[in-house]
Amino acid sequence: MTTWVGRWRAVGRDVRVVGLMVLALALAGVSTIARGQEVAGGSAGLMSPEAKLGYRPGADGKLVEWSTVAEYVREVGERSRRVEVVELGRTTEDRPYLVAIVSNEATIANLDRAKEHQAKLHDPRKLADQDEAVRIVKESKPVVLITCTIHSSETASTFTAMELLHELATGDDPATREILDNTILLLVPSANPDGVDITARWYEKTKGKPWEGDGMPVLYHKYAGHDTNRDWFMLNLQETRLLTRMLYFEWLPTITYDIHQMGSTGARIFVPPFYEPQNPNIHPRVTQGIFLIGAHMAWSLASERKQGVLTNAMYDNWWNGGCRTVPQRHNMVGILTESASVKLATPIFLEKSQLKGATRGFPNHDLAVNFADPWPGGWWRLRDIVDYQLICARATLSLAARYRECFQGNLLEMSRDAIATGENEPPYGWVVTPDPADPARAARMVRILHDTGIDVLQAEDEFTLGGHTYSKGTYVLPASQPFRPHLKDMMERQVYPNRLRSDGTAEPPYDVAGWTLPLLMGVASAPLSEPLDPSWPLTKLTKFEAPQGRVEGLETAKVVLIPAREVEAVAALAALNQAGVEVRRRVVASADRPEASVGSWVVRAVSSAREVLEPLARERGLRVVGVAGDQADSLFERDTQPLRLGRIGLYKPWKPSMDEGWTRLVLETHGVSYTTLHDADIKGGNLNERFDVIVLPSVSAATIRDGWGLNETDPAYVGGLGREGQTHLRRFVNEGGRLVCLENSCEFAIAAFKPPIVEVLRSLKSSEFYGPGSIFRAQVPAKARESPFAFLLDAMPDDPTVYFSRSLAFALRPEGGDPRGNAAESLLDYALRDVLESGWLLGEEKIAGRSALMALRHGKGEVILFGFPPQFRGQTVGTFRLFFNALMLTRDQNQDRQTAKPPVSRS
Ligand SMILES: [Zn+2]
Structure with missing residues (x-):
């Protein structure tokens, strides 16, 4: 720990002028770029990717396994003095997670100096004086992080990485020299190495089959699948944690570029700028930097006669949580491109008539200002994707090289702006007060912020603020810090703009609309309306230690x-x-x-x-x-x-479910064991002998029932639970088991059990009701705490917030209980008014007061319906207990249900 007060203020102000000076120089065209030392490369005998692989990267029908990629990258690192390869750690399934650092020889020989430059430009409080600031802006080189195949079915970019690495390690042309002498590339050949193997191995099995390049029966990351790119503020996954450590503690890049692919039938590639809406916390220099690099990508693609380039569409600049978007809130220019996909590595042929637009700035496939050269159709191959991606990667690097001082000066300016704004206008910070009954939860939240580079102060003694005394251990998150945009975006409520189409329906956001961390986690916090008082006994945490129990x-x-x-x-x-x-x-x-x-x-x-x-x-x-x-x-x-945890079975459909993966992660990280149940396990019956509780993750009723269709995947994975599985689940509940349904699977249960309830939102148009990934207020109904199901509410406040991701709400049928005497009761309702806490909600009246969580008695057992996801992406810690409680039994399963009633008080 170091004392915060003092050190903090000493440097802040006097280095403010420098960035503007640099910008002025750059705009005046004054070249202050110093040529680096002569680069020998030292790449004698370096094998090309083609020689290593035995085929050209991007060749039809070829995918590579991670061991080959890792071996190649390491060989380049050993043989080239322009490349240093670092293993950041091990992946979820114990593969090496690698980054190749590429620059000219002199820079590679002194990487610590480059890291120190980045740290000081990102945090001017670390600068000695203005002279040092000027010197570093002049000397330093933009650090560019390029991440590949975070989405493993988007297979091209690992090949792109191998080829780019080889070009930069061996090239001696002026364009390559310009990049090497003026930038530092951090190249991550895959942000999900496990998925490289999962995908390549599956692809081999599909060759020559009707489902070639499709039909994968498992997630391509053990827990997250496609949601690998939804974890970047929460850090649930090992891969995110490894790269986050490098991003905000070790390297602090200038630019980050995350390479993706999208569907096949739209544009050939999307390059930035992004689409509406604009998140208010992103610094304008980040947004304009995105424009600049995107324009240079599009320009470079046009120069190489690449068609079908789309800009300013589809992907918004609002969302937080991705590999490009969290860095944007750390003053880094976060870029994304999305290329049209093939079928893993199998080429596709598209007639002109098959080419389509989508929504959000790309209504059709016709000529437009943001789509200046439509692709006419024809064959589309993996190699085409590699070619487009290589052009974009080099465009990013060469632009960074040419505007070197401008980019570096901007870093300083943005961090200085953040510090000054946080010091001069409210909110001046946030106070986070640990609940004395659960201090670990606040610590857990603050740790996540700390690990994404946020300065955290902690009270060593009690202090008074606004008439309230805060105890020792209270956390203070000062707004006056370089990564204020991220802190503010995590701590404040999101207000998503009402974006409606001409027919009055909602224009969906790219991903979710709200993510306020204290609301997700159920942690008390408040903004500071007054500046921090230097007399408060606050100490900056330099190393985060969880509170000892x-x-x-x-x-x-x-x-x-x-x-x-x-x-x-x-x-x-x-x-x-x-x-x-x-x-x-x-x-x-x-x-x-x-x-x-x-x-x-x-x-x-x-x-x-x-x-x-x-x-x-x-x-x-x-x-x-x-x-x-x-x-x-x-x-x-x-x-x-x-009280005990039941014997838990967790349903896992062969059509992979990210929610199932996150559910596993949440159970495992909280020490709860479970058994995975595939369709055949449920269809095999005798469920009561093995399980007390069966959990259906958030999966659509159709997927649970029907699964993959014939010829969509290997016959071993075709079909779902069908009638037979449904019958066994009904019998399981009838005979005393408990079925816990998360979000979308409630529709399956409603169809299967025909309870006396209706789902009230799914039939509504988005002009009537819409709630995309937002945080809503809920309340415990008056009588719920006296119900036999009251244990479901243990550890929960009366007015929790819940996550709502186009989720469900229930109402009792007007006729009440059903003829078989099966009863339903609500344990949690959506609030009666002011439902929206963070994000976007249209049509509040449709959801207000409706049930969010229901318990149904059925036979000797019960069905628990979560209308909302209580364990969403492993982020909704505030409602984890609701989910865990639903796995707990308060009676002996062999006894009659009567014993479930709480004994009468004898006090
Ligand atoms: Zn992707």
């Missing part, structure tokens, strides 16, 4: 209480169950012990319980309280019911 009075304890609020407590329940320790849930609050509230858990302080709880509490920041004395036993014995 508390294990109080375990030595003398008779019983141990696990209070009700903690998200991570589920790991303790799982471990206690595993160790055979009996856990009971309090159904009545104890008057004497505030920790023994309704929903808290109690165990006897036997040695097996201690052995589980002590290390777990420490690791996960849990607060566990030992209770001694005469009354202790009654905390366990009276006013409690048994």
Whole structure:
């Protein structure tokens, strides 16, 4: 830890002029670019990618496995003095995650100096004085990060990377020299190496089949699939964490370029600028830098007679969370291109009549200012994609080389602007107050921000602000810091503009509309309306340490209480169950012990319980309280019911579901074990013998029922649950099992179980109701806490926020209960008014007061319907407990349901 006050202010102001000076020089055409040292390259004997692969990169029908890519990249690193290859770490499935650093020899020999330059330009508080600022802007080189195949079915860019690497390592032409002497390239040949193998191996199996290049039955990342590019503010995935560390702590690039592919029938390539709307937190110099590079890409493509280039369409400049968009909020010029795809590596032929527009600035495939040279149709091959991508990569690098000082000076200006704005206008920062009953949750949120480069201060003592006293341990996130755009974008509520089409329907955003982190995570925070007071006892965290859990009075304890609020407590329940320790849930609050509230858990302080709880509490920041004395036993014995995690089966369709993957990740990271169930496992029946709870992730009813069609994939993966699977699931519930349905799978359950409810939103046009990826207010209905299902609400406040991603809402049928006596009750409703917290909502009246979470009794069992995704992308920590609670049993499955009723209070 270093003291924050003082150091912070010393440098901030006096270096402000430099960036403008540099910009002026650049605009006046004054060339101050110094030629680097003569580059020998040292690339003797360096094999070309073609020689390594045995075919030209991008050849028809050829995909490469990661071991070959990694071997090649490492060989280049060993043989070329222009290239240094670094393994950032291991991937989710233990493959090397590589970056090749490319520049001229002199630069490669002194990379630490380049890193220091970037760190100082991104944070002028680290500069000694103005002279140093001027010198670094003059001397430094733009650092350009290029990331490939984060989406593994978009196969071309790993080949593009191999070829670009070879060109730069061996080329001696003026254009290559210009790039080497004036830029530093960080080339990531794949941002998802595991997926390179998953895709290549599947592709081989499909060759010559009707589904060649299609029909993949698994996600191409173990947990995230396509959502690898939705994790960049949350850092749930190992790959994101590795690159994020490099981005914001080690290299701090100037420009980032993430290479993608899109559908086949539109433009041949999209290059920036992006489409509306514009996120208000992105610095204008980032946006204009995007224009500049995009224009240079389009210009370069036109110069090489490449047709079908689309600009200013489809991909918005609003969304946060992707590999290009989080860097944009770190003052980096974040670029994306999207090329038309082939079928993995199999070429396609498109007639002119098959070529289409889409939406959002690209209504048809006709000539337009942003589509100046439509492609006429014909064959489209993987090699075409590689060619287009190589031109774009080189265009980015050569532009960065030519505008070197301008880009570097801009970095300084943007960080200076962020610091000054945060110092001079509200919000001056945010206060994050840990919940004393669950301090680990606030720490978890603050850690994510810290790990994306945000300065975090923590109170070493209590302090007073606006008449409120904040305790020791309170976090303060000052707005006056270089990456203020990211901090502000994470902490404030998003207000997505009402963008309607001419027919009144909603124009969908590119991805989601809102992502306010404290609302996603259920953490209390407030903006600072006054400047930070230097007298506050705040210290900047230089290394983030999670709060140690508390294990109080375990030595003398008779019983141990696990209070009700903690998200991570589920790991303790799982471990206690595993160790055979009996856990009971309090159904009545104890008057004497505030920790023994309704929903808290109690165990006897036997040695097996201690052995589980002590290390777990420490690791996960849990607060566990030992209770001694005469009354202790009654905390366990009276006013409690048994509690344990059920034996969980998680449905996994062969049509891969990202939600299923995220569900696995959330369960595994919280210590909850489960068994994966494929269609055949469910169709095999006898489910009650093996499972207490079966979870259907958010998958459409059609996919659950029908799965892949004939000739869409290998026959082994064709079909879904069908009638047979549905019958077995009904029997499972009838005989006492619990079916937990997440979001879209509720439609399957409603069709299968015919409960006395209706889904009220899905039939509405988007002119009547629309809520794309937004955060909504919910409320616990008056009687829900007295329901036998009240345990579902444990650890939840009465007014939680929930994520809504074109999700569902339920209403009871007017006639109420159904003839078979099956009852439905709402455990959580959408708020009656002011539903929208962050994002976009049209037609509030359609959802206000409707049910968001329902429990249905069916036979001896039950169906739990989550209208919203409680574990969305592993980001909605605030509603994780709702999901975990739905996996818990408060009765012995062999006993009659009557025992599920909480015992009458005997206080
Ligand atoms: Zn993509």
